[in-house]
Amino acid sequence: MQAIIIYRDNEETKGGIYEIGMKSAMDFLKENLMYYIPLMVLGDTYEDKKDHLGQLAHSWQESHTNFIDWSYSELATINNFFETNGRRYGLIKEFRENGII
Numbered sequence: 160m161q162a163i164i165i166y167r168d169n170e171e172t173k174g175g176i177y178e179i180g181m182k183s184a185m186d187f188l189k190e191n192l193m194y195y196i197p198l199m200v201l202g203d204t205y206e207d208k209k210d211h212l213g214q215l216a217h218s219w220q221e222s223h224t225n226f227i228d229w230s231y232s233e234l235a236t237i238n239n240f241f242e243t244n245g246r247r248y249g250l251i252k253e254f255r256e257n258g259i260i
Contacts, residue, residue, distance in 0.1 A: 163196040163219065163237065165226045174226035176233045194222040198240045200248070209248040216241060216250070216259045 165174035168191065176198070196218045202208035219237065223229070229237075242260045245251040254260045 161198040161236070163194065163198065163222070164192070165194040165222055166191045167193060172226050173228075175229070176236055193225060194218060196222065198237070200244055205248070209250065212241075212244050212248050212250060213253075216245075216254060216257070220257065220259060 161176050161178055163174070164177050164179070165172065167173075172193070174194075196215055198215075200208045200212050200215070202211045219241070238260050241254055242251070245254040245260065251260075
C-alpha cells in the first residue's frame with residue numbers, strides 16, 4: 160500500500176510517498192510522524208467511502224504545505240489518486256474548487 164508520510168528528522172521535515180503498511184509506518188516513525196495519509200479509500204458503504212476520501216483530501220490539503228520537496232512523480236501519483244477517486248465518489252468539483260487536483 161502507498162501512503163503519504165511526512166515526519167520530522169531532527170530539525171528537518173521529510174516526507175514522500177512510501178510503500179509501507181500502517182503498522183510499519185507507525186513503528187518506523189514513532190513520535191516523529193506528522194502526517195500519515197494512506198492512498199486508499201476505506202468504508203463499508205458508498206457514503207462511508209466518500210466521507211473517508213473527503214477526510215484524506217482535507218489531510219492532504221493541510222499537510223502538503225509542511226513539506227515542499229515533492230517530486231513531480233509523487234505529485235502526479237497523489238493527483239491521480241484524488242482525481243480517480245474524486246470522480247468515483249462525486250467529489251471532483253469540490254476537489255478542483257479547493258485545489259486538491
